Amino acid sequence: MSAIAKLTKAVMGEVDDRFHLTPVIEKNLTRKWVPQTLSWAGCFGGLAFLIFLIQIFTGILLLMYYKSDAERAWDSVTFVKSNVPMGWLIQRIHSVGANFMIALVFLHMARVAYLRIYRKPRELHWISGAVLLLATCMLAFTGYLLPWTQLSYWGAKVGTEIPSAVPLLGEYIVQLIRRGPSISGETLGFFFAVHIWVLPGLTVLVMVLHFLMIRRTGISRPL
Amino acid sequence: MENCQCSHGGAALGPGVGEAAGRDLAQPSRRGFFHVCMAAMTGIAALVVAFPIFSFLRLPKRIHTAKSIEVPLAGLSESQALFFEREGTQIVLIYTNKEAKAYDAACTHLGCLVSWDQNDRVFRCPCHGAVFDDQGAAVKGPVNMPLKKVKLEINKGVLVIA
Incomplete structure (x- = not known):
């Protein structure tokens, strides 16, 4: 214990000589105190972010075995669940984590709405948060199709039907999202690309902006 | 204060007080005890997270490989x-x-x-x-x-x- 502490101190001393890192860490993390009046409900956003990190991590693990091919997708997910050590756990964390993330994003949003934190100077926090809510829902929706089960197939069928209500362009948008007239292997490939690259990329970008805005204005303190 | 066995001994070891009284360093302090507890809990939590991850990276069970x-x-x-x-x-x-x-x-x-x-x-x-x-x-x-x-x-x- 003390040996580790000594080693850490020695290494950090050398790093600080060059980069002055410790004051930055202290200012932003270890000595950044939470306002006393803030309740535990102020954690919802941070918890949603934590789950996002877990989703990224478990997602990378699942990606090692997943095949975005209509012939093999279901088999590859079944293989992870039954043959890969702890695969069932990683897969379950990823699927249940999605539900938790949506729940936390909604709780976070409900609190911000109820306490009217969205008012000036935090209008853009709210708007970027709304983008993150949509991105989270889309992540969940696209991920739902990937195991290629009956449930995911019909879920995607119903979900992609929604834009058909748009006047004139509706049917075209539906086909654009499905990459064809019906849910097929092309839909799976499209959802897969969107699920693992497009939406996580967008989410990370908007999240960084969201956090920078919070740092700039400071968090809202209840009176 | 040294060798104090009485019930308010805990209060005597509050921040600064023990050091000011020249407390015996071999005696465990309240703060030290909590540090050890925190380190142990962090270690256990890290193991709980690390175990499934390293398990996942092990070789999966393969179904039936023909020997002849x-x-x-x-x-x-x-x-x-x-x-x-x-x-x-x-x-x-x-x-x-x-x-x-x-x-x-x-x-x-x-x-x-x-x-x-x-x-x-x-x-x-x-x-x-x-x-x-x-x-x-x-x-x-x-x-x-x-x-x-x-x-x-x-x-x-x-x-x-x-």
């Missing part, structure tokens, strides 16, 4: 080589002058898979041009070790690669 391969002799022809996979290694089977021979298809130079050239009746390695004759002996190229022989058995007209 059976080929009916009637199905063999002079003109072609047959390739089989057995427990991760490629095996090549050739049938020359009514005699079947099997070799480990990995070239003895750097392990590329050889192919059978029917016209010249030799094995050719695609990587560095090694050539082996139908006995598996090295003929040309950067090798001098022969191809590894694989044992064959004939059992009631069925060839068994064990």
Whole structure:
């Protein structure tokens, strides 16, 4: 214990000589105190972010075995669940984590709405948060199709039907999202690309902006 | 305050007080105790997270790998080589002058898979041009070790690669 502490101190001393890192860490993390009046409900956003990190991590693990091919997708997910050590756990964390993330994003949003934190100077926090809510829902929706089960197939069928209500362009948008007239292997490939690259990329970008805005204005303190 | 066994001893060890009184450093302090507890809990939490991750990275269970391969002799022809996979290694089977021979298809130079050239009746390695004759002996190229022989058995007209 003390040996580790000594080693850490020695290494950090050398790093600080060059980069002055410790004051930055202290200012932003270890000595950044939470306002006393803030309740535990102020954690919802941070918890949603934590789950996002877990989703990224478990997602990378699942990606090692997943095949975005209509012939093999279901088999590859079944293989992870039954043959890969702890695969069932990683897969379950990823699927249940999605539900938790949506729940936390909604709780976070409900609190911000109820306490009217969205008012000036935090209008853009709210708007970027709304983008993150949509991105989270889309992540969940696209991920739902990937195991290629009956449930995911019909879920995607119903979900992609929604834009058909748009006047004139509706049917075209539906086909654009499905990459064809019906849910097929092309839909799976499209959802897969969107699920693992497009939406996580967008989410990370908007999240960084969201956090920078919070740092700039400071968090809202209840009176 | 030293050797104090009384019930308010805890309060005497509050921040600063113990140090100011020249507290015996061998005695565990409240703060030190909590540090150890925190470190232990963090360690346990880290193990709980690390265990499934490292488990996941282990080799998955594979379903049924054939240990021996059976080929009916009637199905063999002079003109072609047959390739089989057995427990991760490629095996090549050739049938020359009514005699079947099997070799480990990995070239003895750097392990590329050889192919059978029917016209010249030799094995050719695609990587560095090694050539082996139908006995598996090295003929040309950067090798001098022969191809590894694989044992064959004939059992009631069925060839068994064990």
